[in-house]
Amino acid sequence: MTIRVGVIGAGIMGADHVRNLAGAVSGASVSLVADLDADRAAAAAGPAGARSTTDPRALITDDEVDAVVIASHDSTHAELLTACLDARKPVLCEKPLAPTVEEGRTVVEAEEAVAAELGRSLVSLGFMRRFDPAHTELRRRLAAGELGEVLVAHCVSRNVRSAPDATNISAITNSAIHELDSMPWLLRTSVSEVAWVSGRKASSLAPAGLQDPALMLLRMEDGTLVTLELFLNAEYGYSTRLEVVGERGTASFTESPLLEYNLDRRRATEYPADWRPRFADAYRIELQAWIDSLRTGAPSPLATARDGLRASEIGAALVASIDAGGAFVKVVHA
Amino acid sequence: MTIRVGVIGAGIMGADHVRNLAGAVSGASVSLVADLDADRAAAAAGPAGARSTTDPRALITDDEVDAVVIASHDSTHAELLTACLDARKPVLCEKPLAPTVEEGRTVVEAEEAVAAELGRSLVSLGFMRRFDPAHTELRRRLAAGELGEVLVAHCVSRNVRSAPDATNISAITNSAIHELDSMPWLLRTSVSEVAWVSGRKASSLAPAGLQDPALMLLRMEDGTLVTLELFLNAEYGYSTRLEVVGERGTASFTESPLLEYNLDRRRATEYPADWRPRFADAYRIELQAWIDSLRTGAPSPLATARDGLRASEIGAALVASIDAGGAFVKVVHA
């Protein structure tokens, strides 16, 4: 059985999903691609042997679409998810669930009502780090207790250049949101309070509304302290780091480059310019896991809508900390 | 269109191919699995939704088999390849093409006769390193001239433990054969002469008939010297290293572990116990490339039967060097 997928959004992320589903995932095909830009939709659809449209709602209800991927702008997520629920079709929505906690709650309520009716959940959320081999291996090793109790974790998330309209809020809801989901998942605990500490602003590079870099602190329910340096205009390269510090020792991600060069008085490995090479495997594995669950009828192993809401709720507390001058703010989970 | 693959051999390698073709490659399914051990065949076939048999020749001619993978013992390769050619079915045969140059030549002649008749080649050879991301990236960078002219290359190939019946000859035809194919491919030149230099034998570990480690030297047509330390009982871990030295600098493989640990006074990364984690991506990408070529009718991008013969011919020269006390021996390509 082949799952015929309709993909909404043919930007960088959506086009990657089309390529993976059509050419690197077992048991899937792409039947339809939707994008407001008809040319972009057609360009992504062509090599995959799919049709294209500019109407995402038509895609959702199309007879040849068994399941939907939403990779359009964040602001469209809630509405399109609701349409998928109405059509009773399984959907994988790119993170975030929604830009605001309010919208997210509405989606979760609708989703859980449909799940109760059907006996299975229709919504999966694309927090792909949950399928990144480094993340899954680390989670497994932590659970095995190899480091003893976890005490502290340090995250560093650096991009080459932010979007020109990035703000402190979008930096949280669009970028830091990854750690807001992955850290509770990795450490198997919840976040109880958070703080947002400003530092010195990268004067020439960052947009006016963006304090960049920023330091965020998460205190987990069990007391574990997580630091996150988010630096969207780090210029030198894309890098996602994590070190988990336990009673007996630490574990950290390597950068895992393929090649090392000796050139020009330097021994060097290279950084990618954006996130795609770093997480290419994660996206492919995530899509395969989603398709497998649809083929077998097993529950989706991806993040749920509620997971997405929880990440947004932590983000909301960070935004509140900005307003509170960097003080710790309690996280409220609905 | 889905390519229905029959897999001959359900050992470690064959079972991995079944899993990949059934669950991680786009456009393929496994229809039949053959193994002399009926239980092993059934165990591999079951999760893939395939039938099983103990008769490889019946598999080759089965109507539901569009293409064949041969992953049975090296000694069966030539005969099974000939049967695939007779059946005019495309086949991916694990390396080596055959244990001896003579058998290899027979296969190549048959293969090229059929290819002339059909206008396309049916045989692909499983030198998976040609699809390993580190190898392909290095080959691309070398071609781009980033290191200047290549002058020397150093290969190290270490396994934890050899087969108990390993010999100097099997070490060449079964293990070193990878470098005998990959180095000419990487450097885009041929091997003109080779030498096999014995060192000190690992007394307690290696089988009686195996000088382990051994040092092999390849001199390429353009003068480039390649060294290969092959150590099959290296005990500490599985490791494939390569450093290419050019006029301006060098490039080398990293070990690319996912995690680094600080524990017990050590900062450490881990080695796998065998080759599978190191080359898991290479096998999957190779299979996808093979399936893609079958679906589109494009020529297979995998190694050819003639490539396999050339590697065997280099191996034969290394065996001759053992007999000649380690002197350089010219390579004869038919």
Next chain:
Amino acid sequence: MTIRVGVIGAGIMGADHVRNLAGAVSGASVSLVADLDADRAAAAAGPAGARSTTDPRALITDDEVDAVVIASHDSTHAELLTACLDARKPVLCEKPLAPTVEEGRTVVEAEEAVAAELGRSLVSLGFMRRFDPAHTELRRRLAAGELGEVLVAHCVSRNVRSAPDATNISAITNSAIHELDSMPWLLRTSVSEVAWVSGRKASSLAPAGLQDPALMLLRMEDGTLVTLELFLNAEYGYSTRLEVVGERGTASFTESPLLEYNLDRRRATEYPADWRPRFADAYRIELQAWIDSLRTGAPSPLATARDGLRASEIGAALVASIDAGGAFVKVVHA
């Protein structure tokens, strides 16, 4: 001219200084060693060809002592420094200047009065990181602007095991004091405010009075944010890390081990059990620089008493932050 040094304190640190001054520093000899434990004093003095005493004040006024090193308990520093000033003898005192800001201020006032009288300063403070090759190279590179403006810095300071009577306060005044001196020195700016954030306590290892690990935040005058994870019971090894993050890139310390091992499925380098291997060069170079200044009459390039006071003042603000529940506290420099 050979500078005859008297060393007060023959513990680990004092004995190391005796060995260096007697056997690895040009232009110095050790004439006298003082320790309350007469045997320990004699044991350190013997191989250096020095006399020993249990009376530090007699040492200071001894005719064969041209200059004094103080490596006795922190609580004795202020009093012994005052005695050296009274004797008008140059002195190198191990950090900290004194356990409290009040004592430190008294010493600085006395020291500056004598300096005004003599036209040169007598007191040098043993913040050896200022002579560590990694620190000095980094400081030089930062000043050259290679990273652009500095925005954030991350310090990690981990020991294997704390003193059994360690407290949150001693962790600051005795351990974190290194970063409290080195970070303003490296970044060539002052600390304006600090915060001390507790995390989850390493339950089984740390003394009752010690929150371990702890996270400290320093905000510099120019806005640069410095994070310091201090973990005195990190068990796995001794490690001092620093990454400075600038607009264009980052620079960080390597661990600089000599050898790398492949053993037991691991590729590993080793950590020392304490600080001495990591800073052996720094201590030797610092002593040589001090002796050179005494021989040539040039001003001492070591940290000054006032530098020591400034570090203590930052430490006092951190202690105040503990009492304030982790809020930022302004640093007051006299």
Next chain:
Amino acid sequence: MTIRVGVIGAGIMGADHVRNLAGAVSGASVSLVADLDADRAAAAAGPAGARSTTDPRALITDDEVDAVVIASHDSTHAELLTACLDARKPVLCEKPLAPTVEEGRTVVEAEEAVAAELGRSLVSLGFMRRFDPAHTELRRRLAAGELGEVLVAHCVSRNVRSAPDATNISAITNSAIHELDSMPWLLRTSVSEVAWVSGRKASSLAPAGLQDPALMLLRMEDGTLVTLELFLNAEYGYSTRLEVVGERGTASFTESPLLEYNLDRRRATEYPADWRPRFADAYRIELQAWIDSLRTGAPSPLATARDGLRASEIGAALVASIDAGGAFVKVVHA
């Protein structure tokens, strides 16, 4: 007691020795510096508070010279060593002992005759790697059996640019000579035979008479095989590598840089342009060990004249292998 040293040769190496002896070694001073270039002699002598001369023989017999360092051209070593022996003065001569085996034998005979007469040896040879912390640590660990029996070792020695008049012979007697001494010393065995294998020549960079890079093979008495890639025009940086492969695992030198940089899409450490930063500690420690032996009357722990002769004898066998087209040639130790 201060040892007053006379230094012959005020080139790069000699000037470094003067600086170390005058400013970084305990118990030594420099009393006299000799160089054929009077200005160069004076420039080196000045900051050390030493006199200068153009006459090395006058230096050797000078009353204020207790011991001599020879750092002049290789061709002068034998003659100057003989003069030191005649004057019965201890001498540290830079490697090599002499450019030819014949000259070396003459010196060793004279040296051993004087040693028999005095009951102590006067000549030490400057194979500084014996004092490099990475080398001494590795030698200690090998002796402790941590890797099991040693089976193979791989050396790589790369320089940025060779001398313009470098030849295959000078590459052996002046550069490879380091490994010809250090490998038997590290592995505590002798070299039984050697081979010199040419590769592809770096066309544009190396002098006409120099095959660069070259691969040398040393077979030790116990069968251990040592490979040495010597590449004098490697351009990218100065690098000395060694990996020793044992039955249980391997140990290798790290490059031990102080800092790591993230800049321009690269994570990089830097290579020095020549050997001095890499071996600065080794030279200082070697000089201190030599001075200590002179002060205490203990035997010098440095390499002996006979060690130097043995290295030259191995070099002679390598030269013979060049003439024999790369075949293995037995080493003859007198």
